[in-house]
Amino acid sequence: MIKFKTEPNKNSLETYQWLQNREKENVPLYDNIITAPKEGGVFINNVIARWDKGHSGFK
Template sequence: MKRNVFILIAIVALTVGSYFVIELLNSNPPKPILTVEGKKVEVAQGSYCWEGLIDAKCVDTVSPHEIINVKNLKPITVSAQSELKIKYKKEPIENTLGVNRWINNKDSESIPIKRNVIRLPKEKGKHVYNVFANWDNGSSNYIFVVEVR
C-alpha cells in the first residue's frame, strides 16, 4: 500500500515538474486567443524578443500587411462595432497590452482597450491590427485582420 502511494506521488511530481521544465525551456512568446462574436480570430506572429532558459532570440519581421500576404492570413468577417476579446494563457505585465490598427503599410493608430476588449470599427472593409504585450521573458506582437460587413 505504501509503495502504491509513493509511486502515485512520484508520478504526480514528475508530471508537474515536467510542465515547469517545458515552460522554462520554451523560447516562444505566448500566443493571444482572440475572439469576436463567438469566433476565434487567426493570428500571425510579428516581431518579438523572447528569453527562454537555454536561448534568447529577437526576431524582426516585415510590416503587418506583408505578413498577411506571406502567411496567407484570412480575415474573419465581423459586424460593425463588434467587441474583440484578447486573452493569453500567461497574462502579460500589467498595462503593457496594446493594439494598433494599421491605416496603410506605414501608419497606424492606437486603439483603446478596456478590460482586454477593443471595439472594432463601423467602417466596412478589411482592417489590419497588431496586438502586443510584455512579459518577464520578453515582448511579442501578433497580426490579425478583420472584415467588417
C-alpha cells in the first residue's frame, strides 16, 4: 500500500513498470495498492506523485 504524510493532488498519483528497451507500462492502482505480477522475476516500478509545491518519484 502506498501512503503519504501529505496527500498528493487528486488524480496525480502515477505508477508504471519499466520494461526492456527503456519502455514502460502503466500499473493500475486500486485504493493505493499495487498488485505484483504473478510470475517470478525482477521488476522495477516507479511511483510519481504531485503536490501544489512540487512532485516526487520513487523506484
